Amino acid sequence: TVPVVAVVGRPNVGKSTLVNRIIGRREAVVQDVPGVTRDRVSYDAVWNGRDFVVVDTGGWAPDAKGMAAQVTEQAELAIGTADAVLFVVDATVGIQDVDESVVQVLRRAGKPVVLAANKVDDLRTEGEAAALWNLGLGEPYPVSALHGRGSGDLLDAILAAL
Numbered sequence: 206t207v208p209v210v211a212v213v214g215r216p217n218v219g220k221s222t223l224v225n226r227i228i229g230r231r232e233a234v235v236q237d238v239p240g241v242t243r244d245r246v247s248y249d250a251v252w253n254g255r256d257f258v259v260v261d262t263g264g265w266a267p268d269a270k271g272m273a274a275q276v277t278e279q280a281e282l283a284i285g286t287a288d289a290v291l292f293v294v295d296a297t298v299g300i301q302d303v304d305e306s307v308v309q310v311l312r313r314a315g316k317p318v319v320l321a322a323n324k325v326d327d328l329r330t331e332g333e334a335a336a337l338w339n340l341g342l343g344e345p346y347p348v349s350a351l352h353g354r355g356s357g358d359l360l361d362a363i364l365a366a367l
């Protein structure tokens with residue numbers, strides 16, 4: 206069977222942009238306004254000749270139960286069916302409370318986690334990625350989903366986790 210990678214994280218950190226980068230197509234919906242991605246969408250991907258499935262998450266409704274609860278709930282659902290988790294954090298914003306909540310979900314799940322420090326568009330912002338060591342999830346992989354910077358190393362790490 207084909208391994209599944211769930212992509213989780215706060216709205217607007219660049220999950221869907223990163224999914225598009227990983228699959229090499231523009232199928233995941235990217236929006237400046239958080240909350241556009243529908244609940245969970247799966248895409249076929251291949252890297253170094255290995256097939257896997259990427260599951261994008263998102264879809265925050267600004268009314269119901271609050272953003273943090275929805276993000277962690279979606280993470281829980283997606284992680285349940287995943288072999289590994291790609292946790293995306295916006296390195297230019299840094300660690301937020303919601304990120305900490307997701308970390309707790311990840312710990313409980315006990316699945317392999319790869320930490321993407323996204324929006325590291327240039328060398329200048331690379332230092333901000335190092336702050337994400339504080340999440341306690343191991344090495345943060347600096348990446349620019351927008352420009353592709355670092356995506357090869359990130360994909361290598363994802364496959365190593367599967």
Ligand code: GDP
Binds near residue numbers: 223323348
């Ligand atoms: P999601 O809500 O986590 O799925 O985030 P999106 O993929 O929809 O992206 C949210 C916004 O962040 C969009 O305006 C993207 O263009 C922008 N974005 C995503 N990745 C990057 C990146 O690597 N660098 C920069 N500068 N912006 C990014």
Ligand code: MG
Binds near residue numbers: 221222234235242262
């Ligand atoms: Mg999205």
